[in-house]
Amino acid sequence: MKKILFIEDESALQKTFGEILSQEGYEVISALDGEIGLRLAKEKKPDLVLLDLILPKVNGFDVLKKIKEDEETKNIPVIVLTNLEEMKDINKVIELGATTYLVKASYSLVEVVEKIKKALGE
Amino acid sequence: MKIKEIFSQLNIIAQCKKYSLSLWQCPQFLFLIMGIFIIGSTLTTYAVGIRYVEDPQIVALIVILAAIVLFIISVIITRSFERLAEANRMKSEFVSVVSHQLRSPLSNLKWAIELLMSGRLGKIEEKQLEYFKILKENSNRMKELVSDLLTVSRIEMARLPLKIEKCSLEEIIRQLIKEFEPFAKSSNVKIKFKPQKNLPKISVDASQIKLVIENLLDNSIRYVKEAGEVEIDLVKQDKNLYFKIKDSGVGIPKEDQKYIFQKFFRSENVMRNQTQGTGLGLYIARAIIGKLGGKIGFKSQVGAGSTFWFTFPIT
Numbered sequence: 406m407k408k409i410l411f412i413e414d415e416s417a418l419q420k421t422f423g424e425i426l427s428q429e430g431y432e433v434i435s436a437l438d439g440e441i442g443l444r445l446a447k448e449k450k451p452d453l454v455l456l457d458l459i460l461p462k463v464n465g466f467d468v469l470k471k472i473k474e475d476e477e478t479k480n481i482p483v484i485v486l487t488n489l490e491e492m493k494d495i496n497k498v499i500e501l502g503a504t505t506y507l508v509k510a511s512y513s514l515v516e517v518v519e520k521i522k523k524a525l526g527e
Numbered sequence: 528m529k530i531k532e533i534f535s536q537l538n539i540i541a542q543c544k545k546y547s548l549s550l551w552q553c554p555q556f557l558f559l560i561m562g563i564f565i566i567g568s569t570l571t572t573y574a575v576g577i578r579y580v581e582d583p584q585i586v587a588l589i590v591i592l593a594a595i596v597l598f599i600i601s602v603i604i605t606r607s608f609e610r611l612a613e614a615n616r617m618k619s620e621f622v623s624v625v626s627h628q629l630r631s632p633l634s635n636l637k638w639a640i641e642l643l644m645s646g647r648l649g650k651i652e653e654k655q656l657e658y659f660k661i662l663k664e665n666s667n668r669m670k671e672l673v674s675d676l677l678t679v680s681r682i683e684m685a686r687l688p689l690k691i692e693k694c695s696l697e698e699i700i701r702q703l704i705k706e707f708e709p710f711a712k713s714s715n716v717k718i719k720f721k722p723q724k725n726l727p728k729i730s731v732d733a734s735q736i737k738l739v740i741e742n743l744l745d746n747s748i749r750y751v752k753e754a755g756e757v758e759i760d761l762v763k764q765d766k767n768l769y770f771k772i773k774d775s776g777v778g779i780p781k782e783d784q785k786y787i788f789q790k791f792f793r794s795e796n797v798m799r800n801q802t803q804g805t806g807l808g809l810y811i812a813r814a815i816i817g818k819l820g821g822k823i824g825f826k827s828q829v830g831a832g833s834t835f836w837f838t839f840p841i842t
Contacts (some may be wrong), residue, residue, distance in 0.1 A: 417635040421642055428647055488630045507716040509634040510670055514641045 407525060410434045410451035412442030412468060413486070414460055422455070425514055426521070439463030443471055446478050453525055456503075458487040458494070466497065473502040482524045486517065541595050546612040554609035561601035569594045580664050589633035616684075621681040626673045633673060636666045676808040678738070679790065682814045687735075689818065694733040697722045697761060697766060700740060704759075707744055715754035718744075722761040727767055730842050735815045742808035749804070750833070768841055773834040779827040787825070788813045812837075 409431050411422055419435045424435045434449055435436065436442035439460040446454060446468075458465030465485065472478045482504040487494075490508045499505050504524045507517060543553035550556045576586035577711045595693035607671060644659045651659065681687040704718050711718050747757045749808060762769050781793040791806040816837050818825040827833035 412770060415631060415635060417639065421635070421638045425642060425647065488627065488634065491686075510630055510674060514638045514645075 406430065406432045407452050407453070408432045408434060408449060408451040409455060409521065410436060410445055411455045412436040412439065412460065412465070413455070413457040414438060415457075421490065421514070422517075425518060426484065429518060430520075431521075437461075439465065439468045442468055446472055446481065447475070450477075451481060453521060454481055454483045455521065456483055456485050458485060458489050458498070466501065469498065469501045469503055484520060484524055540816070546616050547693045552608075554605050554612055557608060558601065558605040560670075561597075561605060565594060565597045566602065567830060568597060578626075619683040621678045622676055622837065623684065626677040626680065633666060634672050635664075637670065637755060640666060672805050674813065675805050678811050679807055682811065682818075687815075689732045689735065691730050691732055693728045693730055694736075695726070695728050696736070696770065697726055699733060699737050699762065702741055703737065703744060707748065710755070711748050714748055714778070716748045716751050716757055718748075718757045718759070719757075720759045720761075723763060726761060726763060727841050729818050729839050731839065732815075734772065739812045739815050739837070740770070740772075742812050745773035746808060747772055747776065748780075750774065752754065755832075763841070764838070766841055767838040767839045769836065771833065771834060775832045778823075778832055780829050784813055784827065786824075788823075790828040791828040 407430075410427075411419060411433055413419055413422075413435075414437050416437065419437070422435045423435065426518055434445055435450060436445050440462040441452075442456070442460070443463060445451075448504055456465050456468060460468065463471075465487065469485070472483060473483065479502075483502070484505045484507060484509045485498050485503045486509060491508075495506050505520055507520060509517045513521075534551070539553070539559060542548060542555040546553060551685050562757045569590055573586065576589050577583075580589070594633070603768075615724070628707050639658060644651070644656070644663065659838045666691045678687070690790065700720060704720055707718065743761075751757070751774055757775075758773045759774075760769075760771040779794050783792075786792045788809050791802060793806040813823050816839075821837050821839040823837040825833055825835040825837070
């Protein structure tokens with residue numbers, strides 16, 4: 406079973422995505438802030454990270470940067486799921502090595518799941 | 528620190544940028560102009576005074592008095608301008624912050640409704656589905672409104688990012704027509720599109736121009752009563768690309784026409800026929816077209832429909 410680490414401080418989203426992703430056959434690990442997210446990325450070795458950008462403690466940009474800097478975690482694909490949609494944020498995140506950038510307002514649940522499958526090479 | 532503050536106050540261009548106003552509306556710049564004006568009028572008073580008044584003490588007094596009065600007036604005027612500009616800036620920022628904050632709960636709502644409606648959490652009764660549809664439609668409307676408000680606040684704070692690239696307007700239009708097909712069908716509207724052959728690509732921001740056409744197309748379909756037609760033309764005219772969308776809708780009353788591009792304006796005629804809409808679509812359309820270096824306009828008659836057009840220079 407493939408593991409997805411979901412770093413997102415909105416517990417409503419944790420619940421919704423937890424439900425649909427486990428129905429799709431994934432194990433979902435939740436992290437409610439950037440610090441826990443970084444720790445779990447190292448400990449649990451997920452197959453994919455789904456990352457919000459506005460997070461308590463360590464923000465999403467720094468989480469992404471640290472994941473990509475660490476030898477152990479740098480090959481994990483990271484999908485950024487956020488409400489920030491300014492070009493400078495998008496460019497920054499892609500530069501930092503994110504696989505895909507998804508703006509929350511423009512994607513349906515099914516579409517996000519499709520992107521996840523694609524990033525996992527399924 | 529104090530000196531630094533004074534210097535930053537003196538950097539007029541930066542100050543004006545903060546308010547995203549043109550130079551002639553910017554309080555700091557106006558203050559500078561006033562200063563020059565005061566010096567000028569003081570010198571004039573002196574020149575006139577020395578010629579017609581014998582006593583040099585009275586001349587000096589007149590000059591000083593005139594300078595003081597002018598200075599006080601200019602301070603009062605520029606102060607009030609500054610307050611207005613500041614209020615305007617705060618308003619735009621407020622809208623931006625609020626809309627950003629609204630987006631999170633809205634996406635939570637949107638995805639939770641999608642999950643419920645997918646039937647993954649258990650079977651849904653026909654009657655329940657009807658109400659889920661209402662929830663979905665209304666959360667969508669709210670999402671559109673918030674996104675319109677954000678676009679408006681970005682336009683006003685001059686923070687609308689532009690990503691200029693070569694793109695085919697024809698392709699964008701075809702794609703949009705496809706997206707609007709279900710809505711048009713349910714409104715009994717036929718969309719016709721006959722572009723000229725071999726049109727050149729233009730350098731614009733594809734997503735912004737899509738937003739403009741989306742707004743125009745949405746309006747055209749929305750304001751057709753019962754059944755009708757929407758006709759889209761795209762032709763090359765000299766050095767411009769000319770887009771035209773003609774509908775057989777309710778039309779815009781003459782007295783409302785001059786307000787049609789204003790923010791939040793909605794024609795009375797439209798309010799009677801429809802409840803949906805934010806009154807922001809055309810305002811956004813004009814701002815975007817203007818920013819991209821084009822022109823936008825319309826012709827309309829009550830009962831006969833409306834025709835909206837815009838043009839772009841081909842570069």
